[in-house]
Amino acid sequence: MRPIVAVAEAAGLDADQVRQRVKELLARDAEVAFLRRASRGQFEAAREAAPGAVYHERSGLVVLTRPRAAVAVPVVVLSAGTADLPVAEEAMAGAAAFGLDVSLIADVGVAGLHRLLAVRERLDEARLLIVAAGMDGALPSVTARLTSRPVIAVPTSVGYGSSGGGLAALAALLNSGAPGLAVTGIDDGLGAAVLARRMLA
Structure with a gap:
């Protein structure tokens, strides 16, 4: 069976190692291959091995294989604040690479709950x-309380005070009683996209 995804981290890799890692990822013949947390220089090295690679600078995600044509399965990515956008972008780029019809609703954190309530219809339109x-x-x-749709939560490492690099958000989400809520690891936007692809397959 063809694997759904092949993923590698770019952190700490020099240009030669990036090229080698990309070749290894492509050799797995996965549906989609990704290189995560890449710098601009690492992307340039990756593109030498995968000329069609696409770079998402804010998140550092490199999509190594060409995204599939979008399918009529609407997925909405929400970000609480602008500081969460790198993780939201990684989730969006990953979901789009799997062919999902993805859109973003940004800056709708509960500190301004009226902004979330104003887009409630869009939440219900998503799968x-x-x-x-x-x-x-x-x-x-x-x-998750406002909609009947499944929700994948991605705790992010942004925050101040006692947020603990995302540990406070992770603990709160793992203890949430909201129905239909799944939780990824901290800053794992790509993991959320892979889970979405599997849930909607």
Whole structure:
């Protein structure tokens, strides 16, 4: 069976190692291959091995294989604040690479709950929601209470005070009583996209 995804981290790799890692990823013949947390220089090295690679600078995600044509399965990615956008972008780029029809609703954290309520119809139009939130991680739980759609929560490492690099958001989400809520690891937007692809297959 053909694997759904092949993924590698770019952190700490020099140009030669990036090229070699990309060749290894492509050799797996996965549906989609990704290189995560890449710098611009690492992307340039990756493109030598995969000329069609696409770079998403804010998140550092490199999509090594060409995205498939979008299919009519609407997925909405929400970000609580602008600081969560790198993780939201990684989730969006990953979902798009799998052919999902993905869109973004940004800056709808619960500190301004009226902004989330104003887009409630868009939540119900999606088949699945991916929600990136740091600080206290409240947005995914609130979103799961507002809609009957499955929600994948991505706790992010942004925040101040006692946020603990995303640990506060992760703990809050793991203890959430909201129905239909799944939780990834901290900053794992790509993991949320892979889970969405598997859930919607």
